[in-house]
Amino acid sequence: MRLPISLRTLIVALSLLAIPISWAQIPAQLLDEGWLFHAGDLESVADAQTPATFAGEPVHMPHDWAAAGPFDPEEHGGTGKLPWKGIGWYRTELDIPAEAEGQRVYLDFDGAMAFPVIYLNGEEVGSWDYGYTPFRIDITDHVKAGESNVLAVKLDTQKWSSRWYPGAGLYRKVTLVFDQQIHFANWGVGVSTDGDELLGLPAENAILSIEVENHTDAETALVIETEILDPAGKTVATETLEASALSDATTHLGMELHVANPELWDVDSPKLYAAKVKLLDSEGELLDEYETNFGFRTFAFTADDGFHLNGRRVQLKGVNLHSDLGPLGMAFNYHAQKRQLEIMMEMGVNAIRTSHNPPAKELLELCDELGLVVWDEVFDKWGWTAGRDDLTPPLMPFAHRQIENTLKRDRNHPSVVIWSIGNEVQGGDAGDGITPERTAMLAGFARTIDAHRPIAMACHIPPLTNGENFASLDLAGWNYARRYARFRSVWPEKPIVYSESASAFSTRGYYDPELATRKSDYGKPYEISSYDVTAAYWSDVPDKEFELMENDSYVAGEFVWTGFDYIGEPTPYDAQSRSSYFGIVDLCGFLKDRFFIYRSHWREDVDTTHILPHWNWEGREGKNVPVFVYTNGDSAELFLNGESLGMRRKGERPERGPNLAASATATASSGESAALAIDSELSTAWIAGEEDQPSLTIDLGQLHPISTIQLETNGKEHFYAYVIETSKNGKKWKQIVEKGTEDLEEWQGVTRILHQVEAEGRYLRISFAENLGESETGLSDVKVFSNPTTNDYYDVTYDYRLRWDEVTYQPGELKAVSYKDGEVIGEATVETTGKPVALRLTPEKTEVAADGQEFVYVTAEAVDSKGRAYPLADNEITFSVSGAGEFQATGNGDSYSFVSFSSPVRKLFYGKAQLIVRPLAGNGGTITITAEAEGLESATIEVLAK
Ligand code: GAL
Numbered sequence: 001m002r003l004p005i006s007l008r009t010l011i012v013a014l015s016l017l018a019i020p021i022s023w024a025q026i027p028a029q030l031l032d033e034g035w036l037f038h039a040g041d042l043e044s045v046a047d048a049q050t051p052a053t054f055a056g057e058p059v060h061m062p063h064d065w066a067a068a069g070p071f072d073p074e075e076h077g078g079t080g081k082l083p084w085k086g087i088g089w090y091r092t093e094l095d096i097p098a099e100a101e102g103q104r105v106y107l108d109f110d111g112a113m114a115f116p117v118i119y120l121n122g123e124e125v126g127s128w129d130y131g132y133t134p135f136r137i138d139i140t141d142h143v144k145a146g147e148s149n150v151l152a153v154k155l156d157t158q159k160w161s162s163r164w165y166p167g168a169g170l171y172r173k174v175t176l177v178f179d180q181q182i183h184f185a186n187w188g189v190g191v192s193t194d195g196d197e198l199l200g201l202p203a204e205n206a207i208l209s210i211e212v213e214n215h216t217d218a219e220t221a222l223v224i225e226t227e228i229l230d231p232a233g234k235t236v237a238t239e240t241l242e243a244s245a246l247s248d249a250t251t252h253l254g255m256e257l258h259v260a261n262p263e264l265w266d267v268d269s270p271k272l273y274a275a276k277v278k279l280l281d282s283e284g285e286l287l288d289e290y291e292t293n294f295g296f297r298t299f300a301f302t303a304d305d306g307f308h309l310n311g312r313r314v315q316l317k318g319v320n321l322h323s324d325l326g327p328l329g330m331a332f333n334y335h336a337q338k339r340q341l342e343i344m345m346e347m348g349v350n351a352i353r354t355s356h357n358p359p360a361k362e363l364l365e366l367c368d369e370l371g372l373v374v375w376d377e378v379f380d381k382w383g384w385t386a387g388r389d390d391l392t393p394p395l396m397p398f399a400h401r402q403i404e405n406t407l408k409r410d411r412n413h414p415s416v417v418i419w420s421i422g423n424e425v426q427g428g429d430a431g432d433g434i435t436p437e438r439t440a441m442l443a444g445f446a447r448t449i450d451a452h453r454p455i456a457m458a459c460h461i462p463p464l465t466n467g468e469n470f471a472s473l474d475l476a477g478w479n480y481a482r483r484y485a486r487f488r489s490v491w492p493e494k495p496i497v498y499s500e501s502a503s504a505f506s507t508r509g510y511y512d513p514e515l516a517t518r519k520s521d522y523g524k525p526y527e528i529s530s531y532d533v534t535a536a537y538w539s540d541v542p543d544k545e546f547e548l549m550e551n552d553s554y555v556a557g558e559f560v561w562t563g564f565d566y567i568g569e570p571t572p573y574d575a576q577s578r579s580s581y582f583g584i585v586d587l588c589g590f591l592k593d594r595f596f597i598y599r600s601h602w603r604e605d606v607d608t609t610h611i612l613p614h615w616n617w618e619g620r621e622g623k624n625v626p627v628f629v630y631t632n633g634d635s636a637e638l639f640l641n642g643e644s645l646g647m648r649r650k651g652e653r654p655e656r657g658p659n660l661a662a663s664a665t666a667t668a669s670s671g672e673s674a675a676l677a678i679d680s681e682l683s684t685a686w687i688a689g690e691e692d693q694p695s696l697t698i699d700l701g702q703l704h705p706i707s708t709i710q711l712e713t714n715g716k717e718h719f720y721a722y723v724i725e726t727s728k729n730g731k732k733w734k735q736i737v738e739k740g741t742e743d744l745e746e747w748q749g750v751t752r753i754l755h756q757v758e759a760e761g762r763y764l765r766i767s768f769a770e771n772l773g774e775s776e777t778g779l780s781d782v783k784v785f786s787n788p789t790t791n792d793y794y795d796v797t798y799d800y801r802l803r804w805d806e807v808t809y810q811p812g813e814l815k816a817v818s819y820k821d822g823e824v825i826g827e828a829t830v831e832t833t834g835k836p837v838a839l840r841l842t843p844e845k846t847e848v849a850a851d852g853q854e855f856v857y858v859t860a861e862a863v864d865s866k867g868r869a870y871p872l873a874d875n876e877i878t879f880s881v882s883g884a885g886e887f888q889a890t891g892n893g894d895s896y897s898f899v900s901f902s903s904p905v906r907k908l909f910y911g912k913a914q915l916i917v918r919p920l921a922g923n924g925g926t927i928t929i930t931a932e933a934e935g936l937e938s939a940t941i942e943v944l945a946k
Contacts, residue, residue, distance in 0.1 A: 026178035048152035067329020069900035080165030098146035110172030114160035132357035165567035167330025185211035197298035214245035265295025270371035295414025301495035307556035316557025318351030327891035348602025356380035367415035377420035383431035436468035458499035462486035503539035509910025511613035586893030609826035614871035633818035685780035695767035715775025716749030718742035726761030836862030838937035850945035852921030885927030919945035
């Protein structure tokens with residue numbers, strides 16, 4: 001807007017009067033040094049005023065006060081058994097330059113857990129109420145320029161609740177920002193692009209929405225100069241806007257710059273543009289500058305054909321990630337985050353869901369640069385896990401604050417394609433649960449900040465789709481078990497993402513050669529077999545989800561729960577263990593075998609041949625050890641000590657002998673459709689009717705040995721109690737199975753159950769004693785086999801894995817050669833190793849920056865005399881670090897270990913342990929790392945910090 005000259009002159013004159021300041025731009029300061037941390041409360045805030053009264057220890061920032069432990073084995077494992085509940089204080093001194101007099105001064109917090117109260121020079125200057133969102137505190141009126149100012153932050157996690165480990169403290173960055181009295185607002189330059197994916201209209205205009213804060217009482221004339229830089233850094237568009245900033249207010253302005261044929265941001269080639277925006281007064285004096293990356297791309301979520309990006313369908317191959325960084329806890333570190341994402345991309349991941357909270361902003365910068373699309377999530381539920389334990393403060397203003405800060409901060413990232421306003425929000429009666437009104441208000445508010453991305457929520461209760469709860473969402477995420485199918489039948493025009501899939505379990509390196517017969521057979525506590533045949537009862541093995549994604553191409557793709565193991569939620573050993581089993585890689589980032597199932601299915605550009613288990617089975621000679629091969633090929637041949645054990649092809653599902661029930665007859669004590677229980681059709685069922693204790697009797701026609709009975713119950717099986725009996729003559733009965741009920745959530749549970757028995761009979765009778773569910777008592781499928789057979793639930797695994805379930809173990813060399821279209825594409829070998837004689841250390845990098853930030857990750861193993869890693873090693877290692885680095889943490893992927901992450905003594909867990917070293921900030925030099933263990937030759941390596 002151009003103002004009349006006379007008015008402009010007047011405003012300039014006024015504004016010069018109103019800003020009696022030096023125009024020196026003071027650079028923002030990252031506050032990462034000089035902090036002290038005090039565990040527990042202070043008697044009074046005055047104690048923070050001097051180091052002498054504060055009694056704190058120096059800490060590196062960002063900082064998580066609870067990560068170092070100690071673990072409390074008696075605590076519930078849900079939040080990691082770490083001491084994150086409590087009060088903690090941080091203190092530092094801010095040297096505010098004299099030139100700051102008359103300027104605006106702000107503190108920007110990227111994330112503080114939880115309920116931070118900020119004090120400057122003993123005076124409370126601000127607070128915040130959600131542990132995951134960034135916020136700004138204006139300290140202009142409290143700061144003393146030209147002096148040292150004491151900054152103290154109190155955090156109190158006592159009223160914070162979580163379903164995972166939330167960390168504690170100033171776990172993301174804190175920055176001190178100086179501004180003129182007229183400046184861009186925090187996150188005050190939004191850049192979006194135009195274009196329409198569905199209409200095929202290209203994106204070629206950058207649309208800026210600019211907020212200018214004017215803290216003077218004069219309306220002021222301004223000039224805004226914008227420059228767009230292409231990915232090579234060349235200026236490709238410029239534009240100038242003359243405007244005026246209203247007095248004592250925030251002025252909203254817009255600009256649009258044309259860029260012809262821009263290079264597109266895409267998952268395959270993430271091209272980033274930059275907008276450089278300058279704020280000048282009418283004399284041409286620079287007031288503020290803002291630089292932000294953005295990208296040109298078009299995308300759409302469609303109801304019938306998934307996700308489209310830049311004109312083509314892109315299958316989302318995603319993972320959920322919580323915010324912790326394994327042994328580092330929640331303390332954010334750029335390099336650790338980058339390492340996580342790179343490991344995921346190596347597997348074929350192209351999408352990240354930041355479950356269930358806004359990530360550190362650097363995660364989005366990385367996703368922009370690496371080419372990952374992001375589901376950016378603001379909340380888990382809206383009640384207790386949002387820090388609203390007692391449902392205060394009121395949901396709407398609270399949620400608006402969090403949505404506003406998240407969306408404003410994150411809106412320029414081309415990687416972000418979905419805003420999620422919640423995960424698994426319960427129904428209307430559960431605190432602040434889903435109601436059509438609440439969903440509409442939150443989605444509507446989000447759209448006022450960004451109208452360019454779909455507003456979504458991850459849902460989990462299919463019956464909730466029937467009302468208007470989801471009417472205001474642009475897109476629905478559904479968690480697990482194809483629950484999205486019901487939603488699609490109610491809302492066929494809404495796009496769907498499989499926001500959580502799998503929730504499969506495994507412990508890296510541990511194998512139970514007795515394969516599970518149901519997905520909920522977990523073998524021994526507190527480890528879960530890496531044959532990858534188990535999952536939470538509400539979810540499925542990876543292969544099942546692959547099949548769904550192939551069949552249901554209207555779904556945009558899946559986000560696996562989870563990419564990495566995380567601290568907390570160690571289902572199914574929630575009470576006992578301290579970190580999860582869900583991860584495709586373990587807490588240290590060591591690959592589980594599952595990594596290769598995904599890589600072989602997701603990555604077309606590289607060949608994968610992976611064999612499992614290890615081949616050290618002393619004591620199992622002559623006994624069975626199943627062997628699986630994961631490959632992108634279509635077949636493989638297995639050799640044990642040079643002898644072929646045959647070729648297997650994908651899609652060859654097991655022969656399981658005749659299903660005796662298929663040729664049987666069935667009668668029922670009540671209900672008329674007994675035959676439907678044995679017709680091998682899941683869509684038809686015998687329904688018992690009103691009778692109290694109904695039973696179904698199957699006549700197999702003649703006497704048979706009975707080994708396996710597989711039932712598909714009408715409702716979820718955990719609601720039913722029943723007994724199964726056999727009889728030779730239909731008169732005398734023998735009980736072979738007794739099953740009770742289980743108390744689970746209404747929407748949880750499975751319908752399939754497999755009973756392995758040793759019995760004989762012509763007749764089989766299933767008598768129901770109890771049904772706690774709402775579904776009628778009944779059976780949709782019964783299968784009976786004479787030979788012990790596997791659950792046909794697992795048939796789908798034969799489409800994605802190559803399985804040799806019966807291999808007789810003998811030590812030596814086991815080799816798989818994989819093929820694609822008749823051509824060899826790779827091979828993989830495991831060997832029986834000798835007992836370990838020495839330690840080996842392998843750093844992930846041999847050179848790191850001497851910036852105090854780029855950690856060195858080192859893998860420790862125990863090797864035999866031929867240098868082969870012993871896969872079962874559990875030796876206790878003592879690490880030491882000297883020279884240009886210092887010890888940071890250790891881990892080994894054991895979810896049930898209560899050794900502190902800050903202990904330099906760590907056992908190998910199934911042959912591996914991890915040491916994390918922090919290079920000292922400074923001139924660099926050699927970091928010397930040593931590992932020692934009793935009875936083994938020690939190992940020493942050197943890493944260069946530069
Ligand atoms: C989901 C939930 C996740 C995690 C997961 C484990 O229902 O959204 O946060 O708890 O279950 O399977």
